[in-house]
């Protein structure tokens with residue numbers, strides 16, 4: 303194995319390069335090899351495993367260069383080289399790496415072209431502000447529980463972690479914060495994006511009501527719901543058995559025991575006698591409102607996938623509403639910014655069932671460093 307120090311003068315292809323030229327070359331190599339089939343952070347992990355002589359500082363700078371490149375989305379995709387775009391991305395993202403290169407930025411930048419699917423956006427989204435938001439990594443958010451916000455703030459201060467208080471239960475932290483090492487009691491908080499927390503404004507639970515979180519994943523929305531009203535009868539389900547196993551663990555850590563769970567595919571006929579007062583459908587979606595966290599999606603997502611998600615959402619929504627009690631409500635949620643997955647699915651439900659939109663819409667996070675979501679309550 304090469305000593306770590308060697309990297310500062312070593313070489314990708316036997317050409318003597320400075321440390322920063324080396325980083326740039328390594329970033330270019332990663333971009334050339336990456337095909338989008340894995341999340342970028344997994345791919346980077348694998349790449350660095352194959353290049354063990356790169357130390358933690360090297361890995362951090364190279365990763366930042368790669369992420370800055372993907373944050374540019376389609377900006378100058380046809381006009382500039384990969385290397386030019388890595389550097390321009392670093393400059394526009396105000397990344398510390400940019401200080402080590404001479405970078406010439408164009409005087410007028412067409413920021414709208416960062417996000418290539420402008421015509422598909424929900425009407426409530428501001429296209430320019432949304433595009434520009436990709437240049438900044440969103441915050442890490444926690445939702446504090448059990449009146450522990452003050453105690454958590456003290457721990458963060460003691461550990462010299464900067465934070466912003468967004469509400470009585472919401473703290474925004476730098477994205478790299480290792481919160482589990484600072485707050486060791488897992489029942490004090492949940493990691494949950496600020497917009498996802500806002501979805502809870504559409505939950506109006508009353509004691510004794512039957513609620514179904516139909517696409518529960520590891521149960522983020524369910525925990526939010528139970529924190530509002532623990533005395534409901536909750537059922538959770540998801541198509542993936544592994545994610546329901548995660549949910550059991552997360553509920554245990556959160557101190558939640560009283561619920562039922564099922565594994566089911568909601569695209570088929572749902573053989574269930576029970577009926578529910580309220581159903582949460584946090585539908586599988588493009589996730590486009592969260593791509594500020596995974597900007598590689600800007601480059602690899604295909605526009606035709608939007609219609610595929612819409613069909614899946616309409617199929618699932620049409621099936622779950624059959625299990626609503628008369629007078630019940632459906633809370634339809636996505637973390638997408640696409641009209642086809644949002645307003646058009648709500649319109650489809652209004653046209654095919656007796657349900658009508660009562661409240662909700664886009665929850666914009668893009669100007670604040672949070673995800674963007676869509677949540678509507680129909681009854």
Ligand SMILES: C[S@@+](CC[C@H](N)C(=O)[O-])C[C@H]1O[C@@H](n2cnc3c(N)ncnc32)[C@H](O)[C@@H]1O
Nearest residue numbers: 517518519522523540541567568569584585586
């Ligand atoms: C957006 S995630 C839900 C997030 C979750 N509610 C939360 O707050 O963390 C969508 C979930 O839908 C599930 N899903 C996808 N296709 C499904 C299907 N055909 N039937 C049931 N669940 C499905 C996925 O496994 C995924 O966990």
